[in-house]
Amino acid sequence: MGEIAISLNNVSKCFKRYPRPVDRLKEILLPHQSSADEFWALRDINLEVPKGQTLGIVGRNGSGKSTLLQILAGTLQPTTGQVSVNGRISALLELGSGFNPEFTGRQNVFFNGRLLGLSHQEIAAKFDEIAGFADIGDFIDQPVKTYSSGMFVRLAFAVAVNVYPEVLIVDEALAVGDVVFQHRCMRRMRALMDSGVTTLFVSHDSGAVKTLCNSAVMLHEGRIYTTGSPNAVIIEYMKLVTQEELGLLNDAEQPTLVERHDAFDTSDRLKGELPEFTRSIGDRKGNNSKKPHRRGNRKALIQDVKILNSLGEYSRDNLVFNFNEEVTLVVDLVVYEPLQGCIVGFFVCDKNGNEIIGSNTWEENLQIGKLSPGEKFTVQFKFKLPLRPVSYSVTVAGSEDYTSVTFDWIDNALVFQVLPPDTGKNIHALVDLPMSVEVSRISNVSAVQVQA
Structure with a gap:
């Protein structure tokens, strides 16, 4: 295995829930008399992602996916365990996260770029590329609070993928936007992956996970449920969803489907x-x-x-x-x-x-x-x-x-x-169909010479 870009060792995250707001103050004053309930969003997560790999993360709502990404992005600290991330992180955790609604799109590009560690000159050099990818026209100089959700994600994604990150974290951001923009995002993410960017990709789109990712992990109730190839993990995920719908998941004595012949x-x-x-x-x-x-x-x-x-x-x-x-x-x-x-x-x-x-x-x-x-x-x-x-x-x-x-x-x-088609062609796409091709040559076209 090559260089490790992301490493998590026994990472757990606990949130405290208080029956009343005053109970939080009581705990500060009387730390040994806490009345808070503990909710463990993550428990004993051990994970390594090699540099240049794309890891898909799947799981039902509340399984701990977003908490895990926030810990990796540094916006949350784990309760226990160690986290190591090697390289500049660019995270797209939710629509417009980190954007100031009163700032214009242009101002937010520079603001977010500085947060990612870029200098003003580096951001200025990349601005045209970011603005062109977002393709929101004159709205780039309008306050972000006037943006639609689609415009939010266009600009946020454009910043995240055009600052040349070494680690890219994407959480369900590609589900918003028109189809043209979604295709543009997929092409850009593929280019980043091909260039060696380590990527963590959370999505409920099983097709995107299977297409984009080298491997996948499934979280369930804050723990790693299974890991492996994207297709194998998606199959287990769908199986678990079906079991939960049927009320079979937590029944320890429930036999598997092929055993239920009686x-x-x-x-x-x-x-x-x-x-x-x-x-x-x-x-x-x-x-x-x-x-x-x-x-x-x-x-x-x-x-x-x-x-x-x-x-x-x-x-x-x-x-x-x-x-x-x-x-x-x-x-x-x-x-x-x-x-x-x-x-x-x-x-x-x-x-x-x-x-x-x-x-x-x-x-x-x-x-x-x-x-x-x-x-x-x-x-x-x-x-x-x-x-x-x-x-x-x-x-x-x-x-x-x-x-x-x-x-x-x-x-x-x-x-x-x-078996391969007997066509003599050296190019084969996913679907190979016979086709006709025509070339029309226009002759006797006189060139118009423009004199200065």
């Missing part, structure tokens, strides 16, 4: 047998050895998932398809509790978990309707694979409607490979 009234479940798909998926060889992640309320279960090639053939241990080959995704399901409706869908994801291809029965105008316990049915999706030659995974899921908790959701149900 909770249903069908003969297969009463025999204690798991579906063939569930029992075999973890034993597959090659590309399909990756263990699936499953969640849902179990009103119905996905029994099997297959991808057939253009000839209608299926080989579980050799899922390799030609470029742009038409395949058929087959999903078998069985119902265990009455369903008022049913939507079955899928995503084809890249290695980072970004959704590349996807649809569901509802969007394809196929109404399944009500279903009764014991019913079994199959859904088939046909589509082509105009994808670059790498591996992809399939996520499948089902629910009663768009507002209900899924009855079954399986990440990494299958993994397959796409």
